[in-house]
Amino acid sequence: MESLKIAFFCWESMYAERVGGLANAATNLAETLVKQEHDVHFYTRGMMPDQTIKGVHYHYCQPAGNNIVEYCDAMSRAMVDHFKKDDATDQFDFLHFHDWHVVQALHQLKDRNTILTFHSTEYGRNGNQAGDWWEFKEVSGKEWYGGLIAKRVTAVSATLKNEVMQLYNVPQEKCDVIPNGVVPREYRTNIDPGEVKQAYGIHPYAPMILFIGRLVYQKGPDLFIEAIRKVCQYRWDAKVIVAGDGGMRELLRERARDLPVNFVGYIPDSEYIRLLNAADIVVIPSRNEPFGLVLLEAWSAEKCVVACNVGGLSENIDAFVNGVKVEVNPESLAWGINTMIDEPWNAGALGKRGRRKVDRIFLWGPIVKGLTETYARSVS
Amino acid sequence: MPPVCIGFEVHQPYRLNRQFESVPKIKKRDLFDHYFDGLNKEILERVAEKCYNPATKIILEKLDNGFSCAFSLSGILIEQLEKWGKDTLSLFEQVARHKNTEIIGQTYYHSIASCFHDKTEFREQIRLHSDLMYDRFKVRPTIFENTEFTFNNDVAATVKDMDFSGIFTEGVDRVLGWRSPNHLYTCQGIPVMLRNTKLSDDIAFRFANRTWDMYPLTADTYAKWIASSHGDVINVFLDFETFGEHFWKDTGIFDFLHSLPDELARRGVESILPSECVSRFSPVGEINVSETISWADLEKDTSAWMGNDRQRAAFHAVQIAQPYAIDKPIWRYLQTSDHFYYMASKYGTCGEVHTYFSHHDADDAFKTYMKVLADYEARNIRVMKNRKSAKTLRTLAPEQAFHFAGPTGYIGHSAYNLDQFEELLYIVPKDSIQFHIERGDFSRWITNILEDPRLAESMAGLKERHDLVTVIKERRELLWSHLK
Numbered sequence: 001m002e003s004l005k006i007a008f009f010c011w012e013s014m015y016a017e018r019v020g021g022l023a024n025a026a027t028n029l030a031e032t033l034v035k036q037e038h039d040v041h042f043y044t045r046g047m048m049p050d051q052t053i054k055g056v057h058y059h060y061c062q063p064a065g066n067n068i069v070e071y072c073d074a075m076s077r078a079m080v081d082h083f084k085k086d087d088a089t090d091q092f093d094f095l096h097f098h099d100w101h102v103v104q105a106l107h108q109l110k111d112r113n114t115i116l117t118f119h120s121t122e123y124g125r126n127g128n129q130a131g132d133w134w135e136f137k138e139v140s141g142k143e144w145y146g147g148l149i150a151k152r153v154t155a156v157s158a159t160l161k162n163e164v165m166q167l168y169n170v171p172q173e174k175c176d177v178i179p180n181g182v183v184p185r186e187y188r189t190n191i192d193p194g195e196v197k198q199a200y201g202i203h204p205y206a207p208m209i210l211f212i213g214r215l216v217y218q219k220g221p222d223l224f225i226e227a228i229r230k231v232c233q234y235r236w237d238a239k240v241i242v243a244g245d246g247g248m249r250e251l252l253r254e255r256a257r258d259l260p261v262n263f264v265g266y267i268p269d270s271e272y273i274r275l276l277n278a279a280d281i282v283v284i285p286s287r288n289e290p291f292g293l294v295l296l297e298a299w300s301a302e303k304c305v306v307a308c309n310v311g312g313l314s315e316n317i318d319a320f321v322n323g324v325k326v327e328v329n330p331e332s333l334a335w336g337i338n339t340m341i342d343e344p345w346n347a348g349a350l351g352k353r354g355r356r357k358v359d360r361i362f363l364w365g366p367i368v369k370g371l372t373e374t375y376a377r378s379v380s
Numbered sequence: 381m382p383p384v385c386i387g388f389e390v391h392q393p394y395r396l397n398r399q400f401e402s403v404p405k406i407k408k409r410d411l412f413d414h415y416f417d418g419l420n421k422e423i424l425e426r427v428a429e430k431c432y433n434p435a436t437k438i439i440l441e442k443l444d445n446g447f448s449c450a451f452s453l454s455g456i457l458i459e460q461l462e463k464w465g466k467d468t469l470s471l472f473e474q475v476a477r478h479k480n481t482e483i484i485g486q487t488y489y490h491s492i493a494s495c496f497h498d499k500t501e502f503r504e505q506i507r508l509h510s511d512l513m514y515d516r517f518k519v520r521p522t523i524f525e526n527t528e529f530t531f532n533n534d535v536a537a538t539v540k541d542m543d544f545s546g547i548f549t550e551g552v553d554r555v556l557g558w559r560s561p562n563h564l565y566t567c568q569g570i571p572v573m574l575r576n577t578k579l580s581d582d583i584a585f586r587f588a589n590r591t592w593d594m595y596p597l598t599a600d601t602y603a604k605w606i607a608s609s610h611g612d613v614i615n616v617f618l619d620f621e622t623f624g625e626h627f628w629k630d631t632g633i634f635d636f637l638h639s640l641p642d643e644l645a646r647r648g649v650e651s652i653l654p655s656e657c658v659s660r661f662s663p664v665g666e667i668n669v670s671e672t673i674s675w676a677d678l679e680k681d682t683s684a685w686m687g688n689d690r691q692r693a694a695f696h697a698v699q700i701a702q703p704y705a706i707d708k709p710i711w712r713y714l715q716t717s718d719h720f721y722y723m724a725s726k727y728g729t730c731g732e733v734h735t736y737f738s739h740h741d742a743d744d745a746f747k748t749y750m751k752v753l754a755d756y757e758a759r760n761i762r763v764m765k766n767r768k769s770a771k772t773l774r775t776l777a778p779e780q781a782f783h784f785a786g787p788t789g790y791i792g793h794s795a796y797n798l799d800q801f802e803e804l805l806y807i808v809p810k811d812s813i814q815f816h817i818e819r820g821d822f823s824r825w826i827t828n829i830l831e832d833p834r835l836a837e838s839m840a841g842l843k844e845r846h847d848l849v850t851v852i853k854e855r856r857e858l859l860w861s862h863l864k
Contacts, residue, residue, distance in 0.1 A: 015846060053846045185689065185807050189792025190743075199788060269809030270786025277792060 004375065005090065006033060008042040009079055009105050010098040011072065015053055016046030016060060021293055022119050025156075025180050026098050029371065030056045032181075032364040036372070041086055043079040043105075059086070069138045076104035083109070094375045100139050103146040113378045116150035117178065118143070118164050120290050127218055128288050144168040151378040154178040154371075157312035160290040176374045179316075180291050181364040184300035184355065189277055196278035200262060202239045207341045209238060210279035212272065212294055213286075215246030220285035220308065222248065225256050226330035227285070231337050232259060238341060241275060243267045276301045281340050281347060285333055289313050295323075296362050299354030304347035306336040322354040382562060382611050383650040385573065385657050387450035387548070388620040389525065390472075391490045392427065392457050393718035395420055396748050398740050402755045402777065411759075415710065415752050424460050428468040431624035436471040438638050440478070447641035448480040448651045451620075452525050455488030455512050456716065476517035482653040483513050485521035485544065491715035492685055494526050495672065496699050499538045505712065506542060523547070523654040525617070527717050529575065529675040530682065533568055533668065540570035546658040548573050548617060550675040555667055562611025566663040573657060575617045575675060579605065584618050588631040596632065599639035607647040612661045617675075685720035690746040693796055695720060697753055697775040700799060703863040704757040704770065711756070719749055750796055751777045769862040772832040773798055782825050784808045787815055798830060798859075802852045805845050813845055822848075832859075 012019045014027035030040045034055035046060030061078035065071030079102065086092075096115045097106045100122070106114055122139040123130060130136070147153055147170040154176045155161040161175050194204030202208055209228070213219040221242065231238050238260065242252070245266040253263055267275070276282070282298040284307035291312040298305050305323040307313040317323040324340060326332040340347040394416045406414055439449065453472060461469040476483050487493060487505040494502045506524070514520050524544045526535055531549035539547050551561025551574035559565075561574035582602065586592045594601070606614055619626065627633040644651060652660070676684035686692050698714050705711035722745035740748070754777040761770045775797045782795040784804065793808050795801035805813065816822055823836040835855045842848050 015844065183807070186809075188689075190689065190794070191790065191792035195789070268786060268811035270784075270791045270812040270815070271788055273791045273809065274786065274789065 003037050003039060004033075004093045004372070005039045006041070006375075007083055007086075007092045007095045008040060008044075008098070009076075009083075009095070009102040010042070010044055011075060011101040013042060013044040013046070013058060015051075016044060016048060016058065021180075022098060025119065027056070028181060028183070028364050029096075029368060032368040033371075035365070036368060038372075041083075041092075043083055045075060059083075068135065072101040073104045076102050076106075076108070080105050080108045094378065096375075097146065097150070100142040100146060103142040106146055106150060110149045113375070114150045115152045115154065115374060115378055116146045118147075118153065118155045118160055120160065121163055121167060123167055124160070124163060124288065124290055140167075152176065152374055154374055156180050156291045158315055159311040163290070176370075176377075178371050178374065179362060179367060180293055180296065181362050181367045182293070182296040182300055182358060183364070184358055187273060187276060187297045187300035188302060188355070189273055191274060191277040193278040193280075196274045197239075200239075200241060200264075203237070206237045206239050207235065207280045207344075208278060209240045209281045209283060209337060209341075210243070210275055211241070211283050211285070212243045212275070213284075214244050215242075215248040215252060217248065218286060218288050219244075219246075220287045220328070221246075221252055222255070223287075223308075223328065223330050223333060224283055224285040225252055225259070225261065227283075227333035227337060228256070228259055228261060230330065230334035231341070234334075234338050235341055238337075241279070243272065243275060276303065279303055280344065281306055281337060283333065283337060284308065284313060285328075286310060286313065287328055292316070295354075296358060299323075299351070299358045299362075302348075302351040302355045304340050304351045305354065306333065306340060308333070316357075318357075320350070322350055322357055324350070381607055381647075381649060382609060382613050383652045383657075384606050384614045384616060384644060385450070385652050385654055386448075387452065387484065387525070387615070387617040387654065389452045389486075389528075389617065390432075390457055390620040391454035392420075392424055392460055393490065393716045394456055394460070394713050395423070396719065396745075396752055398744065398748060400748055400751055400755075402751065402758075411710070415756070416713070420460065421464050424464050427621060427625050428461075428465045430628070431621050432465070432468045433471060434629075434634060435620065435623035435637060436468070436475055438634065440471070440474055442638075442641040443475070443478045443480045445641065446480065446645070448482075448653050450482045450484050450523070450654050451475060452484045452486050453513075454486060454490040455509050456490060456713065458512060458516060473517060476513075476519065480653075482523065482655055483517055483519050483521050484548070484654060485509055485513070485524040487527060488512060489712045489716050490527050490718070491712065492527065492530070492695065492717050492720060493715055494530055494535050494538075495682065495686070495695070499534065501702070501715075502535075502538060503542060506539075523573075523658070525549075527674075528684075529617070530672060531669060531674065532672040533670060535672075536568040536570050536572070536669070540568055544570065546571040546573060546654060548575065548615070548654070549669075550575050550673055550680055551577050551615075552673045552680045554680075555669055555673060559665065560611050562609060562614055563664040564612060564657065564661045565665055565667045567667050567669060571658045571663055572667060573613070573615050573654060575615050576609075577675075577680075579609070579614060580616045580618060580675075583616070583636075584622050584626070587622075587633060587636070588627045597636070599636050599643040602636075602640065603643035603647050603649060606644065607649050612664075613652070613657050615657075684724055685717055688723070688725050690725075690742070691720050691723045693794075693800060694723060694746060694749050694753075696800065697750070697796055700773075700797070701753065701757060701775065704760045704764070704774070706760045706763055707756075714749070714753060714756070719745070723749070747778050750775065750781075754780070754796075764863075766862040768831075769859040772830045772835070773856070773859050773863065776829065780829050782821075782829075784812050785815065786812050798852065798856055802849055802856060805849050805852070810845065813848075814843070817843060 008030050010026040012023040014023050030042050031054045033040050041057045043059050050059050059082045063074035065074045094113045098117050147168040164170050197204050215221045240261040242263045282303045282305050289311040308328045309325040319325045324336040326336040397417045488508040523546045524539045525548040529550045561576050565572045672682045723742050725742050754775050757774045764770045784793040793804050795804050826836040827833045838851050
């Protein structure tokens with residue numbers, strides 16, 4: 001394929017304003033496109049002068065607005081102004097937009113070869129229900145309009161693709177699945193699990209179960225705590241670490257008062273890597289998960305995953321091949337965890353096979369190959 | 381009925397000294413014994429007694445009766461036999477000079493040099509091996525097999541350029557697709573013979589497996605399988621240690637070896653040599669191998685030697701050690717594939733195979749390797765022209781490496797030289813970088829260990845990882861240019 005000139009529009013990036021997982025995904029896509037010999041300009045927010053990192057040209061703007069919607073409109077206008085300058089000398093081949101924040105820019109450039117990627121929807125972020133306040137309606141409206149005018153739409157999982165198709169009437173043939181990727185080296189490191197366990201007061205040979213994520217209803221930490229109650233009746237030596245913070249923290253603490261659960265709160269990435277490599281089982285008890293990045297991170301570290309059979313998790317885990325899928329209730333979760341504690345050799349094998357799936361499907365290189373095919377389709 | 385082309389790979393590495401510790405004052409002639417283990421002699425003598433002597437004697441007898449087969453002997457095996465196994469060497473010599481055998485080429489050091497970016501070293505080792513075969517056996521190999529059948533388009537092109545008339549590799553399913561390995565193919569213009577994985581592994585892996593439904597395998601049954609195969613030629617290639625070492629005498633492996641040529645002959649299966657195979661058959665198609673394949677493990681790729689970060693770190697370190705290699709042979713001994721094999725972290729049956737072949741555990745293997753390499757480089761720096769740059773770019777022993785940490789402890793990433801340090805700056809989490817910057821660890825390491833205060837100075841005040849990387853990259857490239 002010949003070298004393409006591509007513009008990215010995204011409200012966050014890894015080296016400037018960074019909010020959540022979107023920054024990571026968009027930056028990795030851009031950097032991998034550059035590795036595959038394409039020319040990428042990345043329009044985003046930031047307080048610094050424009051710069052080039054790993055071959056990606058970053059163009060920053062500093063918008064202002066009274067509310068999130070006005071702010072994003074201002075940002076989109078600033079991005080388009082900057083884009084037009086770069087476009088005048090040498091025209092861009094493809095314009096790639098990420099999430100609703102930049103739909104105003106998509107509107108201004110709608111006659112070009114445009115791609116809109118959904119990393120989530122407002123409906124999903126709101127716990128799979130509609131809201132009646134104005135921001136909800138405004139953001140959902142932008143998502144609908146973006147899906148309507150973009151030449152092609154991508155979603156990070158088949159679940160999210162279906163959601164977008166149903167919510168916003170995007171036709172099936174216009175929509176592709178481009179999954180999230182991972183850099184496994186960042187997560188699989190050479191750590192002695194015993195040393196980390198001891199730092200948390202856990203015996204080196206005791207099974208350690210890890211939950212990582214925001215402590216909110218969507219992520220199901222309450223289901224997890226109830227499941228642990230049953231696990232402890234079965235295995236007295238099981239120890240649990242809950243990493244992450246959120247509105248449910250106090251409630252969960254109260255419920256877990258008599259259980260061997262250590263709430264470590266928000267942890268920096270370095271600590272996450274230590275815990276992840278030391279854990280015996282990683283549990284993802286989410287009620288809803290458009291993709292579930294923790295799955296890829298746990299697999300990268302060759303860890304066995306016990307996860308609820310929902311969304312992206314359901315799609316990507318092959319039951320008892322590379323993970324355990326359970327129903328969304330404490331009994332089923334406890335059963336899954338107990339099975340894996342009892343069979344550490346099997347848990348190890350499941351984790352290894354997860355890593356193999358990552359190396360096969362979820363590296364950025366092959367994912368970006370799929371993305372360029374989507375670009376090509378946006379022309380026809 | 382297709383003929384069969386049988387070949388044996390014979391090799392023993394110089395294993396590293398497990399108790400190695402750097403000693404400042406040591407005479408150059410004692411260095412070898414300091415780096416490599418006394419165990420090597422013991423193992424060689426054991427393998428010679430259990431495998432090489434009895435198996436070679438059987439083969440010699442069969443060669444006289446018209447059986448043909450090929451041998452690929454590594455240079456370092458010959459070196460060891462010269463020192464510790466003269467009788468065995470003379471047996472191999474009889475085999476090598478027999479009209480029914482063919483000696484095929486490999487790298488002298490049974491090395492991973494074919495994976496280096498620059499193929500000069502790879503070529504040099506092929507040449508050394510060819511010279512050795514000529515000195516010892518008065519033959520120059522015309523067919524080539526790379527270390528454990530490691531192969532890709534570049535290897536094929538290099539070997540063709542060196543005027544070999546054919547090359548062996550593994551018949552890997554994902555390369556062949558629907559095609560059969562029992563034919564001759566070409567790659568980059570050189571004829572390629574593909575190992576029949578199933579029939580080879582029937583002997584090499586399954587022979588003594590009691591849970592296998594074909595157990596016990598007899599020469600009669602095996603010859604029948606060969607006779608009923610389709611295609612132009614069946615290539616069976618084995619580790620010679622299969623006979624007596626992987627499978628001990630009491631499994632009946634020698635009886636199998638003894639009867640196989642007769643059983644093949646009884647069924648009219650002809651045994652031919654690789655060069656006959658290349659001249660007799662014409663290639664049926666072309667294979668394109670952009671990834672690197674090999675005969676190792678289930679993956680059939682380079683993951684046995686370069687599958688984990690430790691292995692990759694060690695491989696990278698030995699590759700960039702070239703400017704330090706004033707004393708070339710030791711650098712080349714360190715390229716032997718076995719060292720990397722010992723560092724593997726695999727599970728399941730492949731993992732068992734790795735453990736079986738290793739004399740120490742994976743983490744120790746890695747640490748010993750880095751210690752030896754660091755010591756070797758440090759010794760050579762003393763006689764290098766540009767000592768300052770060499771010092772900054774050298775590979776370090778584990779206790780001097782930079783171990784990345786977070787506030788609570790080590791996070792499992794370590795940099796053994798400046799090249800790796802730069803690479804890891806993009807891999808380790810941001811908060812770990814901040815942690816080290818606040819404590820001044822980077823500048824302390826670069827000033828005290830790498831001895832480059834200028835680099836430390838230009839990094840002062842930088843907080844973002846890409847700014848750090850830019851500065852280091854510039855400096856690193858400048859320093860490397862001094863060593864070229």
